[in-house]
Amino acid sequence: MISKKNKVVELEHAVIRFAGDSGDGMQLTGSLFSDSTAFAGNDFATFPDFPAEIRAPQGTIAGVSGFQIHFGRTDIHTSGDLADVLIAMNPASLKANMRWITKEAIIIVDTDSFVEKNFVKAGYAADPLSDESLVGHLVIKAPITTLTREAIRDLNLDNKTSQKSKNMFALGLVFYMFNRDYKKTYTFFESKFRSNPLIVEANKKVLEAGYNFGDTIEAFANTYKVDPAPLEKGKYRNVTGNLATAWGFLAASDRSGRDLFLGSYPITPASEILQELSKHKELNSISFQAEDEIAGIVSTIGASFAGALAVTTTSGPGLSLKSEAIGLAVITELPIVIVDVQRGGPSTGLPTKSEQSDLMQALFGRNGEAPVIIIAASSAADCFYSAYEASKLALEHMTPVILLTDGSLANGSEVFKIPKVKDLPEITPPLVEANDDTFKPYARDEKKLSRRWALPGTEGLRHRIGGLEKEDISGNVSMDPLNHQLMTELREEKVRRVVDYIPDQEVIGAEDSDVLVVSWGGTYGVLLTAIEKLIEEGKSVSLAHFKHIMPLPRNTREILSRYKKIVVCEINMGQFVNYLRMQFPEYKYEQYNKIQGLPFMVTEIIDKVNELLND
Amino acid sequence: MNDIVDAKSLTLTKKDFESDQMVKWCPGCGDHAILRSLENVFPELGIPKEDFVVVSGIGCSSRFPYYMNTYGIHGIHGRAAALATGIKLTNPRLSVWMISGDGDSMAIGGNHFIHIARRNPDINYLMFNNKIYGLTKGQYSPTTPFGAKTKTSPQGTFEQPFNPGELVIGSQGKFFARVTDTNLKLMSKIFKEAAEFRGASIVEILANCIIFQNKIHSLITSKETKEQNQLILEHGKPMLFGKDNEKGIVLEGTRLKVVELGKDGVTVDDILVHDKTTVDPGIHMMLASMAPPEFPAAIGVIRAVKTETLEESVWNSVEHEKKTSPIKTVDDLLNSGNTWDID
Numbered sequence: 001m002i003s004k005k006n007k008v009v010e011l012e013h014a015v016i017r018f019a020g021d022s023g024d025g026m027q028l029t030g031s032l033f034s035d036s037t038a039f040a041g042n043d044f045a046t047f048p049d050f051p052a053e054i055r056a057p058q059g060t061i062a063g064v065s066g067f068q069i070h071f072g073r074t075d076i077h078t079s080g081d082l083a084d085v086l087i088a089m090n091p092a093s094l095k096a097n098m099r100w101i102t103k104e105a106i107i108i109v110d111t112d113s114f115v116e117k118n119f120v121k122a123g124y125a126a127d128p129l130s131d132e133s134l135v136g137h138l139v140i141k142a143p144i145t146t147l148t149r150e151a152i153r154d155l156n157l158d159n160k161t162s163q164k165s166k167n168m169f170a171l172g173l174v175f176y177m178f179n180r181d182y183k184k185t186y187t188f189f190e191s192k193f194r195s196n197p198l199i200v201e202a203n204k205k206v207l208e209a210g211y212n213f214g215d216t217i218e219a220f221a222n223t224y225k226v227d228p229a230p231l232e233k234g235k236y237r238n239v240t241g242n243l244a245t246a247w248g249f250l251a252a253s254d255r256s257g258r259d260l261f262l263g264s265y266p267i268t269p270a271s272e273i274l275q276e277l278s279k280h281k282e283l284n285s286i287s288f289q290a291e292d293e294i295a296g297i298v299s300t301i302g303a304s305f306a307g308a309l310a311v312t313t314t315s316g317p318g319l320s321l322k323s324e325a326i327g328l329a330v331i332t333e334l335p336i337v338i339v340d341v342q343r344g345g346p347s348t349g350l351p352t353k354s355e356q357s358d359l360m361q362a363l364f365g366r367n368g369e370a371p372v373i374i375i376a377a378s379s380a381a382d383c384f385y386s387a388y389e390a391s392k393l394a395l396e397h398m399t400p401v402i403l404l405t406d407g408s409l410a411n412g413s414e415v416f417k418i419p420k421v422k423d424l425p426e427i428t429p430p431l432v433e434a435n436d437d438t439f440k441p442y443a444r445d446e447k448k449l450s451r452r453w454a455l456p457g458t459e460g461l462r463h464r465i466g467g468l469e470k471e472d473i474s475g476n477v478s479m480d481p482l483n484h485q486l487m488t489e490l491r492e493e494k495v496r497r498v499v500d501y502i503p504d505q506e507v508i509g510a511e512d513s514d515v516l517v518v519s520w521g522g523t524y525g526v527l528l529t530a531i532e533k534l535i536e537e538g539k540s541v542s543l544a545h546f547k548h549i550m551p552l553p554r555n556t557r558e559i560l561s562r563y564k565k566i567v568v569c570e571i572n573m574g575q576f577v578n579y580l581r582m583q584f585p586e587y588k589y590e591q592y593n594k595i596q597g598l599p600f601m602v603t604e605i606i607d608k609v610n611e612l613l614n615d
Numbered sequence: 616m617n618d619i620v621d622a623k624s625l626t627l628t629k630k631d632f633e634s635d636q637m638v639k640w641c642p643g644c645g646d647h648a649i650l651r652s653l654e655n656v657f658p659e660l661g662i663p664k665e666d667f668v669v670v671s672g673i674g675c676s677s678r679f680p681y682y683m684n685t686y687g688i689h690g691i692h693g694r695a696a697a698l699a700t701g702i703k704l705t706n707p708r709l710s711v712w713m714i715s716g717d718g719d720s721m722a723i724g725g726n727h728f729i730h731i732a733r734r735n736p737d738i739n740y741l742m743f744n745n746k747i748y749g750l751t752k753g754q755y756s757p758t759t760p761f762g763a764k765t766k767t768s769p770q771g772t773f774e775q776p777f778n779p780g781e782l783v784i785g786s787q788g789k790f791f792a793r794v795t796d797t798n799l800k801l802m803s804k805i806f807k808e809a810a811e812f813r814g815a816s817i818v819e820i821l822a823n824c825i826i827f828q829n830k831i832h833s834l835i836t837s838k839e840t841k842e843q844n845q846l847i848l849e850h851g852k853p854m855l856f857g858k859d860n861e862k863g864i865v866l867e868g869t870r871l872k873v874v875e876l877g878k879d880g881v882t883v884d885d886i887l888v889h890d891k892t893t894v895d896p897g898i899h900m901m902l903a904s905m906a907p908p909e910f911p912a913a914i915g916v917i918r919a920v921k922t923e924t925l926e927e928s929v930w931n932s933v934e935h936e937k938k939t940s941p942i943k944t945v946d947d948l949l950n951s952g953n954t955w956d957i958d
Contacts, residue, residue: 282940302701466689
């Protein structure tokens with residue numbers, strides 16, 4: 001067949017959104033496109049957008065599942081604001097996603113599903129393909145269901161089975177649009193459906209049919225190409241935040257010489273960490289699926305007492321349930337890491353959507369004076385380093401650490417340069433040798449103020465700890481008023497002194513810009529993209545994105561003092577800004593908040609900064 | 616999974632386990648007897664003293680770890696089972712003893728109680744059942760008898776109590792024993808048996824709270840009535856009780872029944888023989904349920920069914936994965952699956 005493609009347009013970056021019914025396999029389609037993007041050498045980031053229900057009624061807006069990928073020849077930090085290409089497998093997915101695409105976006109639809117009954121389910125009064133609603137868009141009308149069936153007619157598969165591969169037709173079509181080598185995906189089929197050669201064959205045929213369909217029809221005026229990004233030399237892979245978190249703990253377990261123990265209860269969007277670690281017993285990682293959130297953390301405290309790198313993972317509702325036990329870890333001064341993959345709240349809230357609204361809970365949500373170290377991961381790949389650092393700080397400072405990630409980091413993915421474990425910083429827990437007669441349970445390291453870790457089973461170190469206040473040095477139960485004040489201050493000071501073990505806060509942009517944008521945690525990618533763009537445009541703006549929350553880096557005050565206007569952007573009602581107001585009341589803070597279960601868009605940040613610059 | 620060490624070579628004594636802390640339970644409290652008994656048992660188990668860990672929740676009984684010179688951790692209310700499980704999973708070599716009460720285990724920790732029974736880690740779980748909240752000064756607990764007047768039930772409780780043994784057996788528990796705080800000799804024997812049993816050994820100790828629920832177990836424990844109201848079970852022996860073992864338990868239809876030897880032609884051959892090892896929970900459940908005045912209370916080891924422990928299953932799986940997984944190091948893992956090189 002003679003190729004009709006005559007023009008290849010080079011793009012700096014592009015955003016594609018795959019959308020369909022939750023049974024249509026859109027997540028798989030997206031992840032296969034991601035793999036192909038990796039082979040093409042682009043930098044990229046992805047984000048799945050799926051409903052809280054497993055299979056909401058077919059054909060409805062509630063059942064729409066989406067996957068967005070942003071890839072480019074430059075550094076990519078976000079999964080993209082609006083999509084340039086939308087694949088809509090049914091009317092509901094078209095309707096649900098119109099607000100997430102650009103005005104000129106190319107829309108690919110499966111015309112076979114655009115029938116009366118589906119319009120009704122999606123809430124369309126009329127066929128959106130034949131009214132004015134898609135004006136401005138190039139709409140590729142492909143009878144995907146029919147063509148899929150045709151492509152594998154020879155294989156005599158039943159109707160249901162053949163329908164299942166229609167997502168591969170859509171993938172083939174998009175591969176054509178972006179000049180990808182579709183045959184690279186064959187290896188995936190061959191490994192995934194190893195036991196069923198017929199299915200391997202079917203998927204190959206459908207993928208090829210989709211590609212050829214693109215080549216044959218004259219609908220595409222152009223095809224597109226995104227050149228490789230200038231990534232540093234090295235070995236790369238794609239990771240989601242949850243995967244990176246799990247692996248960060250495994251690396252910390254390796255470097256610290258402590259077995260990993262995860263005590264956790266399944267909760268969206270944190271469960272994948274538990275699932276991943278339960279796969280890796282070969283690395284001495286014990287995962288214990290507890291009967292509830294409380295048993296999750298309390299078993300973790302037990303494991304820590306017994307000498308493990310002990311971790312518990314949860315989301316906001318679970319963090320609430322763990323509050324009392326975090327206090328036990330604070331007073332027993334045992335190292336544990338609590339991961340809170342934040343989601344929309346309060347209560348059950350928006351389980352599959354992301355938010356940054358647990359910051360105050362992490363800082364203050366406990367009875368008594370119960371300070372803990374808090375770190376917030378900045379990106380999916382950074383979850384690896386954050387989990388590693390959280391473990392290091394917990395083990396070396398003998399105190400609980402809360403690691404805040406969020407739903408968008410957890411499920412979003414990005415390119416990750418694979419580190420070597422031996423290159424990661426050393427982790428040296430303050431273990432006590434057998435029969436060390438200088439050991440006192442609550443004697444402290446002079447610099448860090450951490451107590452030492454004497455493990456049950458070690459000769460000559462028997463001691464008791466617990467939730468009752470302890471006497472300084474000896475660790476005996478004490479109700480002495482002055483001792484309580486001393487111990488409270490020591491626990492507080494121990495956490496404060498972590499400031500000597502974390503890096504100074506970095507600022508992107510000039511030291512004296514008109515506006516300092518402040519952000520923290522999972523919004524890094526969007527903020528960085530927006531601020532870099534503004535700086536490129538010559539705007540006087542800088543960015544301080546915080547990863548270390550408690551304690552704040554040493555130079556925080558100095559940074560805040562340099563700027564005339566400070567705006568704190570976060571996905572909540574203003575928790576970090578109020579934390580800054582408490583600590584540094586001498587500065588004036590503007591705030592920019594969004595609380596829709598959605599990440600910031602780059603354009604929103606740009607608009608907000610421009611508004612402040614023009615004030 | 617304790618290392619077997621020759622007890623004599625350890626030459627431990629009660630003194631090795633006594634802590635220097637003042638024991639602050641009320642004079643006359645049943646807990647003193649339990650502490651004494653445990654201090655006597657620990658040296659006899661052949662376990663190095665640094666391998667003992669005593670774990671507790673909250674309540675009068677839960678001060679226990681502070682009173683024993685072992686590794687100890689005093690946790691939060693109701694959650695000691697989770698603490699103990701985390702310890703045992705991390706280091707299966709340790710001899711883990713968990714101390715709890717009826718409030719701690721049956722109310723706030725009820726969920727953890729049924730799950731530790733089901734999971735069967737090798738933990739020795741001593742539940743002091745005094746049928747009252749002592750540390751908070753006299754409110755009814757989930758084991759307080761129906762209708763009993765307490766500070767929070769001035770008209771008598773409106774709630775049916777739990778029977779801990781029924782909960783254990785109903786939760787797939789593999790070991791359940793019951794003992795009174797008045798019989799030190801039997802207590803020591805049962806603690807030893809609990810220690811030797813590999814699995815969650817749950818022991819209910821009928822303990823007396825002298826202040827808020829005095830004599831709650833007196834029908835079972837008092838000199839005058841105990842012979843009629845205690846059936847001391849021995850594995851492989853007929854279930855006889857009474858002053859001269861003149862009474863026994865038979866199975867009539869689907870129910871247990873008290874009979875008198877010699878009456879209506881009943882001989883010792885008609886009496887049920889105790890089999891603590893039978894997997895079927897039927898008779899064990901009925902034994903756990905027996906209570907005066909219709910029946911004597913069953914004392915001793917009611918159920919002891921051997922099976923793999925939680926930590927054995929988990930660590931066997933670790934060993935298996937180490938042998939079979941292509942991933943040997945964290946670097947292997949990071950480099951597994953789809954990766955690509957940028958030159």
